Amino acid sequence: MCGIVGILNSNSLKTESIDILKKLEYRGYDSAGLSLFSQKRIKTIKSVGKISALEKKIKSISDKPFDGVIGHTRWATHGVVSRNNAHPFYDDNLTLVCNGIIENYVKIQKFYKEIPNDIESDTEVAFYFLSYLLNKYSNPDSALKIFKKTIKGNYAFVIYIKKNKSFYLLKSGSPISLSQNKKIFYVCSDSSILSDYHDKIYHLKDNDFLKINKDKIINLKNNEPIIFEKNLKSLNSYDKGTFQHFMLKEIHEQPNVLKDTQQRYDKEYFLDFDTKFSDLVNSDKIILVGCGTAYHAAMIGEYYFNKLTSCDVSCEHASELRYKKLPNKKCLFIFISQSGETMDTLMALKYVKKNSHKAVVITNSLQSTMVREADLTIPTYAKKEVGVASTKAFTCQILSLANLSLQIGKIDKSINISQYNKYLKSLKSLPTKLNKLINDFTPVAKKISKKIALADACYFIGRNIGYPIALEGSLKLKEISYMHSEGFAGGEMKHGPIALIDKGTITICIIPNNELYEKSLSNTQEILARNGRVVILSSLILKKNSGTLDTPQLPKENFIDTPFIYTIPLQLISYYFALSEGTDIDQPRNLAKSVTVE
Ligand code: F6R
Numbered sequence: 001m002c003g004i005v006g007i008l009n010s011n012s013l014k015t016e017s018i019d020i021l022k023k024l025e026y027r028g029y030d031s032a033g034l035s036l037f038s039q040k041r042i043k044t045i046k047s048v049g050k051i052s053a054l055e056k057k058i059k060s061i062s063d064k065p066f067d068g069v070i071g072h073t074r075w076a077t078h079g080v081v082s083r084n085n086a087h088p089f090y091d092d093n094l095t096l097v098c099n100g101i102i103e104n105y106v107k108i109q110k111f112y113k114e115i116p117n118d119i120e121s122d123t124e125v126a127f128y129f130l131s132y133l134l135n136k137y138s139n140p141d142s143a144l145k146i147f148k149k150t151i152k153g154n155y156a157f158v159i160y161i162k163k164n165k166s167f168y169l170l171k172s173g174s175p176i177s178l179s180q181n182k183k184i185f186y187v188c189s190d191s192s193i194l195s196d197y198h199d200k201i202y203h204l205k206d207n208d209f210l211k212i213n214k215d216k217i218i219n220l221k222n223n224e225p226i227i228f229e230k231n232l233k234s235l236n237s238y239d240k241g242t243f244q245h246f247m248l249k250e251i252h253e254q255p256n257v258l259k260d261t262q263q264r265y266d267k268e269y270f271l272d273f274d275t276k277f278s279d280l281v282n283s284d285k286i287i288l289v290g291c292g293t294a295y296h297a298a299m300i301g302e303y304y305f306n307k308l309t310s311c312d313v314s315c316e317h318a319s320e321l322r323y324k325k326l327p328n329k330k331c332l333f334i335f336i337s338q339s340g341e342t343m344d345t346l347m348a349l350k351y352v353k354k355n356s357h358k359a360v361v362i363t364n365s366l367q368s369t370m371v372r373e374a375d376l377t378i379p380t381y382a383k384k385e386v387g388v389a390s391t392k393a394f395t396c397q398i399l400s401l402a403n404l405s406l407q408i409g410k411i412d413k414s415i416n417i418s419q420y421n422k423y424l425k426s427l428k429s430l431p432t433k434l435n436k437l438i439n440d441f442t443p444v445a446k447k448i449s450k451k452i453a454l455a456d457a458c459y460f461i462g463r464n465i466g467y468p469i470a471l472e473g474s475l476k477l478k479e480i481s482y483m484h485s486e487g488f489a490g491g492e493m494k495h496g497p498i499a500l501i502d503k504g505t506i507t508i509c510i511i512p513n514n515e516l517y518e519k520s521l522s523n524t525q526e527i528l529a530r531n532g533r534v535v536i537l538s539s540l541i542l543k544k545n546s547g548t549l550d551t552p553q554l555p556k557e558n559f560i561d562t563p564f565i566y567t568i569p570l571q572l573i574s575y576y577f578a579l580s581e582g583t584d585i586d587q588p589r590n591l592a593k594s595v596t597v598e
Helices: 013-027 051-058 105-111 122-136 140-150 246-269 278-282 292-308 343-354 369-373 392-411 417-428 430-452 466-481 490-495 517-528 562-581
Strands: 003-008 031-037 042-048 068-074 094-102 153-161 166-172 177-181 184-188 200-203 209-213 216-219 285-290 313-317 331-337 358-363 376-379 457-462 485-489 505-511 533-538 548-550
Touching: 003 013, 003 094, 003 153, 003 166, 013 031, 013 051, 013 068, 013 184, 031 051, 031 094, 042 051, 042 094, 068 094, 068 153, 094 122, 105 122, 122 140, 122 153, 140 166, 140 209, 246 376, 246 392, 246 417, 246 430, 246 562, 278 358, 278 392, 285 292, 285 343, 292 313, 292 331, 292 392, 292 466, 331 343, 331 392, 343 358, 343 369, 358 369, 358 392, 392 417, 392 562, 417 430, 430 533, 430 548, 430 562, 457 466, 457 490, 457 517, 466 485, 466 490, 466 505, 466 562, 485 490, 490 517, 505 517, 505 562, 517 533, 533 562
Parallel strands: 285 313, 285 331, 331 358, 358 376, 457 485, 457 505, 505 533, 533 548
Antiparallel strands: 003 068, 003 184, 031 042, 031 068, 094 153, 153 166, 166 209, 177 184, 177 200, 209 216
16 A cells, blocks of 8 residues: 655655555555655655645755655554554655555564564565665665665665665565656556646566666666557546545436446447357356455356356455455456455465466556456546545446356346346436435435444345345445444344344345345244334335334346445435544545555
């Protein structure tokens, strides 16, 4: 995780680096810092908390005497959140920032007595190690080569060494990109941000070892020149408009981004499906992979594929897949990732590719590392998602999976043309339906959130396609409100979780009008019988029993649009509950938007 920026030779080092760090804040906001440097000195300022705190601290500093800057926003991995553990780490000759994890830092720390033994931060150990090597070897390039050879892990380093006035970039795993215009250089861990500055970009490859001195770049890995490519203009918007939070804005944007995504699929992307996607159609097994919310999308995808196609399909947590033996069959892996940078997902993707399987990525970030690694990309057009809790990116991922399974089901004749047309029509009519749902449900969500405020814990249950919706509802609630919450498959309650139920708990029951609704209602009764309180979300008109706090009626659904119709009310309930709790909704504690460590 963490965000890195570096700028050389610009006239507004301070303003631009703070601007970029603010855009990078989604990668972590535990602490921040920057080092301004020139041939004569290095000036470092660090602070705990968000970039706004750092911005205040550097107000009075002039950046005129400096040639460059490196900056960092941190998501703590090793070492508590503190000013000392904030990056950059620096001395008179050296300053550095790192994104990633140095896996062998304990060994290095034990081996070199020059490194203090009470340091907790892996990057600080790396700093002391490099500082020691720079003292030992007169040529900084030689010191850096030994440094690079010794450290193990997934990382990106940006380093300035005063002695030879050189700027170094080291990459192994974590993303980092460089753009240049004459003597001005920008470095950033999110390449899409750089398109606001330069239109040519170089995405560092693993083991790249760049040295920038004046306007010259050398790749010390192989001494070959680096080749810049065109940087796609990003459509990023960091404006909340009239909304109080990005999350609320992004919930409200869903009808529009779903409309855009569906239109692109209809007009360009899924045209000539069978030729373009022959690998999808011809594989023996499909495995859907993701993390967190994207994993819930994968689970929904599994229900779609299972019902609408004859594919053998399953889904996996990316963090688990990487350490499993892969099937011998011809598999197609579909990776789902909003950012396209999540380290667990990226490593799993690299692992399946290494084992000669095909990889498709469904992503919202066309400039991401996963796009460069996968055989094929299916874009979602949710536009920039700023709120840490995923909302519109999730529903676009589901739309993508719905379209995929419909196309495959049509080809393998699991569904007939009239079923295909009926489902496609309902995906196309989602924007109108969801606009009305958001408006109608907002007051209901506010009312339900007040009831949750009186509870000790909030659970979510659902069956079949309602199960991943329940998991997603629970994840949203806990991540932005910090309320204890779990999601369960309705049928599993009696096998253990029902022991949690008492009068202090609320269970939100997802009960679409499908073949399982009576069984789901029975699960609700079992909770009520144990004095638990329930809220039932259903399109059915239901009687309120005692203990049933609310039974808001949702629009009529069918199999394919169920996840959209039931997810959006859960997003709104979580949002309004978190609002009443006064939490930091767009940047909840302990989290980051892009998780680039394993
Ligand atoms: C939760 C959330 C996370 C992400 C997960 C994967 O609201 O956003 O659970 O879904 O970290 O991120 P991506 O999709 O970028 O791979």
